[in-house]
Structure formats: C-alpha cells, structure tokens
Amino acid sequence: MTAETTKKPAEMPIGLGATSLDPNFRANPHEVLDRVRAAGAVVEDTLLKRYLVTEAEAVEAVLRDRELCVDPRKAPKDSFMNMLRRRNADADAEEVQPSMLFLDPPDHDRLRGLVNKAFTPKAVDKMAARVQEIADELLDKLAGREGFDLIADYSAPLPTIVIAEMLGVDPNDQAQFKTWSDAIIQGFNPFMSDEQRQAIEGASQALNAYLRNAVAARRAAPADDLITGMIKAEDAGDFLSDDEIVTMIGLLLLAGNLTTTDLIGNGVYALLQNPGEWAKLRDNPSLIQNTVEEMLRFDPPVTQSGRIVVKDTVVAGCPIAAGSSLSPLLLAANHDPAFNPDPHRFDITREEIKHVSFGGGRRYCLGAPLARLEAQVAVGTLVKRFPDLRLAGDKVERRSVPAFNGLVALNVVT
Numbered sequence: 390m391t392a393e394t395t396k397k398p399a400e401m402p403i404g405l406g407a408t409s410l411d412p413n414f415r416a417n418p419h420e421v422l423d424r425v426r427a428a429g430a431v432v433e434d435t436l437l438k439r440y441l442v443t444e445a446e447a448v449e450a451v452l453r454d455r456e457l458c459v460d461p462r463k464a465p466k467d468s469f470m471n472m473l474r475r476r477n478a479d480a481d482a483e484e485v486q487p488s489m490l491f492l493d494p495p496d497h498d499r500l501r502g503l504v505n506k507a508f509t510p511k512a513v514d515k516m517a518a519r520v521q522e523i524a525d526e527l528l529d530k531l532a533g534r535e536g537f538d539l540i541a542d543y544s545a546p547l548p549t550i551v552i553a554e555m556l557g558v559d560p561n562d563q564a565q566f567k568t569w570s571d572a573i574i575q576g577f578n579p580f581m582s583d584e585q586r587q588a589i590e591g592a593s594q595a596l597n598a599y600l601r602n603a604v605a606a607r608r609a610a611p612a613d614d615l616i617t618g619m620i621k622a623e624d625a626g627d628f629l630s631d632d633e634i635v636t637m638i639g640l641l642l643l644a645g646n647l648t649t650t651d652l653i654g655n656g657v658y659a660l661l662q663n664p665g666e667w668a669k670l671r672d673n674p675s676l677i678q679n680t681v682e683e684m685l686r687f688d689p690p691v692t693q694s695g696r697i698v699v700k701d702t703v704v705a706g707c708p709i710a711a712g713s714s715l716s717p718l719l720l721a722a723n724h725d726p727a728f729n730p731d732p733h734r735f736d737i738t739r740e741e742i743k744h745v746s747f748g749g750g751r752r753y754c755l756g757a758p759l760a761r762l763e764a765q766v767a768v769g770t771l772v773k774r775f776p777d778l779r780l781a782g783d784k785v786e787r788r789s790v791p792a793f794n795g796l797v798a799l800n801v802v803t
C-alpha cells in the first residue's frame with residue numbers, strides 16, 4: 390500500500406473525470422479507476438475537494454472507522470460532502486429532516502434500531518414465498534413476448550412492490566415511486582442545474598405529501614406493516630416524530646427499490662454479456678447465491694460512499710485534516726487485484742468473493758438480506774423461465790448520477 394497521499398499527476402482522472410458524469414468513465418470505469426488506484430491508496434481530488442480512497446484495504450478501514458462522520462452539517466460549506474446534499478438554491482436553507490443516511494450517533498443508532506428488526510435475515514426469510522409470487526406474476530405477463538425491457542418490466546417493479554407492501558403503501562403506485570426516486574437521486578449529483586434542483590424539490594415535496602397521507606391513513610386504520618410499527622414504536626421511551634416517520638419511509642422506499650433494481654439489471658447484463666456464465670447458472674441453479682455475490686462485486690449499484698473527517702486523522706498512511714471529505718470508492722475496491730484476483734473477469738464460480746458493495750461498519754446496508762433474497766429469486770426465476778434469453782443489441786445506456794450505477798433500459802430477446 391502506498392504510504393503517502395498522491396498529489397495528482399497532470400493526466401490523473403479526477404474531478405468529473407472520476408465520476409459517471411463523464412461519458413468516458415461510464416464507458417470504461419475500470420480503465421479510469423485502475424489508473425487512480427495505481428497512483429495511491431488515497432488520492433487527493435483537488436477539483437472536487439475530496440480524497441478518493443481506492444484500495445480495498447483502505448476502503449474497508451474507512452468504512453469501519455467509527456470516528457468518521459456523515460452529517461454534512463459537520464463539514465465546511467464548500468466541501469464535497471456538503472455540495473452533495475445542497476438541494477435548495479439557498480445553500481443555507483435547512484433540510485426538513487435528514488434521513489439516517491446523513492445522521493451520526495446518537496440519532497443514527499436510535500433510528501436504525503427502530504427499523505432493524507424488520508430487515509434481519511430471519512425476518513426477511515419469511516418473505517421469500519411472497520417475493521417468489523411477485524417474480525412469477527411479473528414473468529407470467531411476459532410469457533409469449535419476443536422481447537422486453539428487463540428494467541421497466543421486471544427489475545424495477547419487483548423490489549418496488551416488495552418494499553411498498555412491507556411499508557404499507559399502495560404497490561399499485563409503483564410507477565409513481567420510480568418517477569420520484571429517479572428525480573430524487575439526482576440530488577447526489579454535485580453539479581445539478583437549477584432546473585434539476587427544482588425537479589428534485591418538486592419530487593421530494595410530492596413524495597412527502599404522499600407519505601404524510603399514508604401515515605395518517607395508518608393512524609386511522611392500523612395494519613400489519615412497517616408504517617404502523619413505526620407509529621407504535623417506542624424504543625427505550627423514544628418516540629419517532631411524524632417528520633422522522635415520513636423521512637424514514639421515504640428513505641426505505643427509495644433505497645429499497647433503486648439499488649435492487651440496479652443489482653438485478655447490472656447482474657443480468659453481465660450474465661448475458663458472458664453467455665457461458667448464463668449457461669452455467671441455467672444448468673446448475675444452485676450457483677444462484679454465488680452468482681448474486683459476483684453480481685454485487687462486479688458491477689455494484691452503489692459505487693462510492695462518503696465520510697467526513699471531524700478530527701485530523703491518517704488514512705493508509707496519509708495525513709488528512711479535519712473538515713476533509715473522503716470518498717471510499719466501492720467499485721474500485723471490488724476490482725482491486727489485491728482483494729480479488731483477475732478482478733475484471735465476471736465469474737459466477739469465483740471462490741471467496743470479496744466486496745464492499747453494501748458498505749461496512751455501523752452503516753452496513755440495512756437492506757442487504759432483502760436485496761440478496763430479491764436478486765436470488767429474481768435472477769434464479771428468470772433463468773428458469775427464459776433459458777434462451779439474450780441481449781437485443783450491444784449498446785446500453787448507463788445512468789449518469791455519481792454513486793448510483795444502473796442501466797436506463799435493458800432490452801432482451803426471449
């Protein structure tokens with residue numbers, strides 16, 4: 390591991406060049422990330438005012454580090470971590486209620502503790518039959534078609550229906566959730582235009598109004614779902630406020646659909662680009678668990694995380710001053726040859742797959758067991774029902790929001 394911060398050579402891809410806003414990055418992310426990693430475990434991005442953490446060992450250490458924070462209010466105004474969340478034209482405007490994604494302890498632990506029970510592997514296992522039913526119903530509708538868009542027709546509706554049912558919002562509104570989600574994740578684009586900012590604001594307000602109605606409906610008529618659970622929640626005497634409930638449902642609804650959609654979409658794309666791997670899975674369905682781990686490693690839905698340094702620290706031997714933003718590059722870590730040999734090869738029989746696609750430490754993805762179950766059922770069933778599936782063309786369009794990595798559409802032929 391390189392023991393000091395690398396001052397970027399002139400040709401080093403930093404700034405936009407190291408994000409999916411750049412068409413070259415979208416086309417060849419590993420060409421870019423391999424060069425950045427070769428420059429050091431920690432690379433200063435002077436353009437975006439952040440430090441890129443590139444090597445797997447350093448990324449894991451940053452994710453585990455309990456001294457690092459995420460609440461942008463602890464970062465200087467012009468820092469990368471603050472730019473990310475500035476949804477309002479007025480940079481000083483206060484957010485309504487930050488989600489746990491952007492909160493530190495004690496609020497983070499309190500909020501996570503309140504919903505944790507619903508997402509444990511044991512709780513999620515009980516949902517397997519329902520996830521299977523939803524996958525079957527969606528694929529029934531596609532039977533007999535010559536082709537379809539895997540994203541619009543399968544990988545987007547499946548997780549959205551699942552999380553809507555868990556929460557207790559109407560799964561029939563799933564197309565509307567997707568429209569709102571697609572707009573809201575643009576908030577992770579540090580270079581959003583005023584027009585985008587307004588669209589994000591409009592979508593957030595519409596989603597919040599919708600969710601406030603859903604909370605009111607559950608207060609009037611409690612049901613066996615998470616919204617009702619949150620209304621009743623009392624954890625060590627600590628109630629959730631209505632604003633916190635709305636923010637939490639919004640986070641789970643968004644986190645629960647976009648990322649899993651992308652895991653299934655990116656993974657099926659990798660399988661169809663490597664027909665030998667598709668055939669292996671078709672002939673040996675018991676490979677599905679390993680296949681989903683390889684899908685997570687190879688083309689992860691979340692490609693970077695973020696942390697704020699609140700007191701001077703050292704990362705992989707590099708001194709980093711308080712106030713700095715760190716971007717642990719999850720995609721670069723998964724493709725670090727020190728983590729996984731021959732990392733750019735997609736291999737569903739790979740042994741000891743290592744990845745950081747669900748983050749790590751105290752912020753390890755709450756939805757990981759659910760995402761794994763959904764992807765295993767979705768892809769396992771797809772291979773069984775459409776054994777001869779292939780790509781309709783050789784071009785796909787990737788979304789251009791930094792940190793969120795997925796396909797806009799994936800046209801396939803049955």
Ligand code: HEM
Binds near residue numbers: 489501640641648746
């Ligand atoms: C393939 C699908 C998914 C991927 C790749 C993914 C990825 C991630 C990552 C990388 C983090 C850590 C962020 C950080 O380091 O700060 C995270 C956190 C989180 N994820 Fe997921 N996620 C997925 C699915 C889900 C699902 C299905 C849900 C819920 C239904 C969910 C809910 C959350 C929540 C609430 C957090 C915040 C945890 C915290 O701050 O303590 N995710 N996810």
